[in-house]
Amino acid sequence: MATGSTLKRRKHFLGVPSPLGYVPGLGRGATGFTTRSDIGPARDSSDISDERHGPPVKRHKEDEDEEVDLNDANYDEFAGYGGSLCNKDPYEKDDEEADAIYEAVDKRMDERRKERREKRYLEELEKYRAERPKIQQMFSDLKRSLSDVTEEEWKVIPEVGDARNKRQRNPRMERLTPVPDSILAKAIGGGPVTSLDPRQNAGYSSGLDSTFPGGMTPGGLTTPVGELDLRKIGQARNTLMDMKLNQVSDSVHGQTVVDPKGYLTDLQSMLPEYGGDINDVKKARLLLKSVRDTNPNHGPAWIASARLEEVTGKIQSARNIIMKGTEACPKTEDVWLEAARLQPGDTAKAVIAQAVRQIPASVRIWIRAADIETELKGKRRVFRKALEQVPNSVRLWKAAVELEEPEDARILLSRAVECCPTSVELWLALARLETYENARKVLNKARENIPTDRLIWITAAKLEEANSNIHMVEKIVERALASLRANMVEINREQWMSDAEECERAGSIATCQAIIRAVIGVTVEDEDRKHTWMEDADAFSAHGGHECARAVFAHALTVFPSKKSIWLRAAHFERSHGTRESLEVLLQKAVAHCPKAEVLWLMGAKSKWLADDIPAARSILALAFQANPNSEEIWLAAVKLESENEEYERARRLLLKARSNAPTARVWMKSVKLEWQLGDITKSLELIAEAVKVYPDCAKLWMMLGQIREQAGETASAREAYSVGVRTCxxxxxxxxxxxxxxxxxxxxxxxxxxxxxxxxxxxxxxxxxxxxxxxxxxxxxxxxxxxxxxxxxxxxPSSGVLWAEAIFMEGRPQRKTKSVDALKRCEHDPHVLLAVSRLFWTERKLGKARDWFGRTVRIDPDLGDAWAYFYKFEAMHGSEEQRDDVRRRCVLAEPRHGESWCAVSKDIGNWKKKVGEILESVAASLPVPT
The missing domain is CATH 1.25.40 (Serine Threonine Protein Phosphatase 5, Tetratricopeptide repeat)
Incomplete structure (x- = not known):
């Protein structure tokens, strides 16, 4: 009652802003005055007052008691101001029932309008947030990046504070007095705490109690302990949540736009998913809206707007925008495709069906309609309907054929070539499904409809080759070139070469070779033929087209049968990529056309020797002697053949004949070396003494003389031999x-x-x-x-690779890396430097890099035996058995001859019978592990 009387006596002007022109005290005779420091107009005592309201009327005390609050907040539609109309009437049961009925009706109407009201509220809120986003939304991308901050970085972030505050500049340790355990235990138990535990109370002295004024307990509580109830903490939390909900509600009691049950879910959906600047999104949205308003028939504007909303996480807005776009641009297929992409499942089917009705001739929309279908039967049905609408679309025919069985596909292709007679792919696909006779008919029809396409001719050649009609392949290729030239089609040499490679990959070797023979001379000048053809062979070999390269070599050898270089390159190609039989056949043809080429004879003899056909090798060398009498290479090859097969007497007789017929320094060297290898030191000394008289300028003879003297223990004689040798050489x-x-x-x-x-x-x-x-x-x-x-x-x-390689390992371990970098700058492609870098990676246990650098070294210089030996030792220690065997195999093929450690083993007279693989193992075993 006291509160109600107070509201009635409250004056109407309290809390209301002063009226215009109001001057305090003006009604009591107060006037304004002016000084020199004033700014603005002065007021004279004779001025007319600007007061718009009269002086307050004095009221009696009874009137003041009858005053009521006339503010709008105190107004009710039915009760008036302060309930003064019906506040004296009794509130009966009928009134209560009527109020309940009205309240139920209002609640029902409110529920019906709630969805519309919340939608309108969300739209207004979204519009408001778009114009004036919250601070946390503007910095949402930066907040997300805080997840990458480590714990150490968090710790070093300084505390926020005012440096002018002395307390913050000089913080003191906070003193806390803990609450006794008895209070916490009883609070957990559920009842209020009325007293302290006597055992813990004994820990506080009466002097300590006097230090807390106002009845404050040592636990830090400002209220008496008997009134403490810790359960109220949970109630306070619920109250705080209700206050936050009420803050966003309407001012009208009982009507709110917030659904309390879906509040948290709604907040979760409002989290921004776009990580960029919100201002950029706002600008882009405004620009796109202006484009749509200016030109609503512009389809890309609608698509861009929908994708902007999709990126920012508003997928429903994107769908709404793109559906409006389909209404504005019903003939733009990109808009329909975007709408189908954004819509889920069945809705997408409905959208694409509507698109088909709007644009029935759009191939992309039909393909999208087939993609949406999940069952194969549905896809086929869609494609068949599409072909009824667009029968001349090659893309639709191909997609439809891919879904059919072979027999049905053949029927479809028969119809497809009628609708699309200029499609080469459809003709070729039909030919593949037909039998041999029908395929020939199909290809003939295809040539009639498309006389300017080469692929039809090539397919015809492949068809004949597949059915063992090899003699027809050459004719078809020749007819193809003639027909294409007659139809004014330019013969592109590179294109036909690529087709030949494709034929080889498909297994059509005869077609491939026929194409090579037909087009290899097209647009090539006569003086450039050899060079161009060798480049073509190398290119085919690099791409794996060995049959194409073989065809190029065969054609080049028919044009240039006496060119030794072409025969050599063809022989090397056959040795690397062919068989031993093909190599021997080629070499037989080679020596028939180039009988003076000693290397070809030697390659043939070596091939037979490696195949353990010693008599055939001897016969080849005999024929070589007839073609090249007194040839040093052939003499030495014959000697090596006999000595390797332990025919030492025959080797001695051959060397004796060679010294009389072809007395060169190498022949004398091989003679001395044979006797040295067989252990006849006396004979070898006799021969070398005679040899140095005949060839005193041959340094190797002096080296051999000194080494033989050293082996015999004659150091002085060896020193004298070396002295004479350096004076002579x-x-x-x-x-x-x-x-x-x-x-x-x-x-x-x-x-x-x-x-x-x-x-x-x-x-x-x-x-x-x-x-x-x-x-x-x-x-x-x-x-x-x-x-x-x-x-x-x-x-x-300064550019010596061997010196740089030695300098790297002369440095300490920390300086080796820097030295290796300098070495690579000076000698980037030197094999010794690359080998040193490989060993350096090995010492640092970087096995992958070491393996790569070893491989690079042996590729740059496969003749360096030391690189192969280190590589083999590395794989033996750290690689698998397959990797080690691969290095050994590659080394045997390369046949290295140089390298300091390699020559020390291979030139040793005791290892003269060892093969390359055995020498590799010996050198690898003698090498130290890099440290």
Whole structure:
């Protein structure tokens, strides 16, 4: 009652803004005055007052008691202001029933309007948020990126605060007094706590209690303990949630636009999915809307608008926009396709059906309609309806044929070629499904309808080859070229070559070769034929077209039968990609056309020898002797054949004849080496003594003489042989190195230095001599001198790969990587540098990179035996058995002959019978593991 009387006595002007021109105290005689500091118009005492309201009328006390609150908030439609109309009438049961009925009707009407009201509210809210987005929406992309922040980065973020606040600049540790456990335990139990536990109460002294004013307990509570009920925390949380819901509700009591049950779900759906700037989306939306309004028949504008809404997560808005687009642009198939894509399942079928009614001739819409169907039967039905509407569409016919069985497909294709007689693909597909006789008829009809297409002729040639009519293939290809030329079709050589490769992949070898023979000379000048054809063969071989390359070589050899280089390239091709029989047949033809080509005879003899057909190899060499009498290569090949097969007496007789008929330095060398290998030192010394008289400028003879003397233990004689040799052959680098190594083995390091220095004076800028000098110092333990020598060597030979490779491993482990980078800059493609880098990766346990660099090394220089040996050792330690065997196989094919470690094993007289594979294993076993 007190509250009601207060509202009645409340004055109407309280809380209302002052009227225009109101001056406080003006009614009591107060006037305005002006000083010099005032800004604005002054007011004179004679001015007429601007007061629009009269002075307040004094009312009696009884009138004041009868005053009521006339604000709009106090107005009710039925009761008036403050319920003054009916507040004195009694509230009976009939009134209560009437109010219940009215309330039920209002609730029913409210539920009917709720969906429309919430939809309108969401639209208004979306429009409002689009114009004025929330701060959290503008920074949503940045908030999402906070998930990538690590815990360490969170810890280093400074606290937000005012640096002017002394308390924040100098924070003090907060002091907390814990609540006794008895209070927490009893609170969990569910009842209010009325007293402290005596055991814990004993822990607080009376002096401590006096320090908390106002009855505050040591647990930090400001209310008496008896009034504490911790269950109220949950009630407070629920109250807070109700307050938040009420904040977004209407001002009218009982009517709200928020569904409390779907509130959280609605909030979840309002989360932004677009990670970009909301302002960019707003601008794009406005621009697209202006485009749609300006030109509503522009289909791409509707599509762009729908995709913008889809990107931002408003899929329903996108669907609505694109459906409006279909109404505005009913003849634009892109709009219909976009609408079908955005709609789900059955709705998409309805949309695409409507699109078909609008644009029945659109092939893309029919294909989309077939894609929507999930069953094969439905897809077939759609395609058949589509072909009734668009019978001349090749794409529809192909899609329909792909879904049919072979017999039905043949029937469809028969109809398809009638509707689309210019489609080569349909004719060829029908020919593949027909029998041989019918296929020939189909291809003949195809040639009549399309006389300018080459694929029909090529398919006809393939058909004849598949049915064993090889003699017809050449004729068909020749007729094809003649017919195409007659129809003014340009013969594209590269295109026909590609067709030949396709024929080879399809297994039509005769067709492939016929095409090569027919077009290989097209648009090629006579002087460029050999060069162009060899390039074509290499290209085919690189692409895997071995039959095409073989056909190119065969045609080139018919045009240039006496060209030794073509025969050699063809023989190498057959050795790599053919069989032994094909190689031997080719070599027989080669020696018949080029009997003076010694290498062709030798390749034929070697092929027979590798096949263990020694008599055939001997007969080939005998024929080679007749064609090339007194040929050094053939003599030595015959000697090697006999010595490898342990026919030593025959080898000696051959060498004796060779020394009398073809007395070259190599013949004398092989004679000495044979006796040395057989252990006859006396005979070998006699022969070499005679040989150095005949050929004193042959450095290898002097090297062999010194090595034989060393093996016999005659160091002084060996030193004398080397001395005479370097005086006779001062440019022979291996001879100088062999002489220096003799002195090192004899512990005469100073003399070895002198020899190498003298060698460098006679052979300037020689990296091998510098490397030998560096190694002499390294073996002697003088690393500082070795580094100085290496620095001089690098200045003298800055682009030497062997020096850079040695310099890498002379450095410490931390500096090797930098040195290797410098080496690669100087000598990018040097095999020694690549080998050193491979070993460096090996030492760092980077096995994948080491394997790649080893492979690169042996590809750049397959003749470097050291690279193969390191590669084989690497695979033996870290690779599989297949990888190791692959390296061995490739090494045997490459037959390397060079390399310091490789030559040390292969030139050893005790290993003269070892094959390449055995030498590879021996060299790999002698190599140290890189460290």
């Amino acid at each position: 001062p440019r022979a680098i291996p001879l100088w190195k062999q002489m220096a190594r003799l002195e090192v083995r004899a512990s005469h390091v100073i003399k070895a230095r002198a020899i190498l220095e003298k060698a460098r004076l006679k052979n300037v800028q020689c990296p091998e001599l510098w490397l030998e000098a560096v190694r002499v110092e390294t073996q002697g333990g003088l690393r500082d001198i070795a580094h100085n020598l290496m620095a001089k060597a690098m200045q003298d030979c």
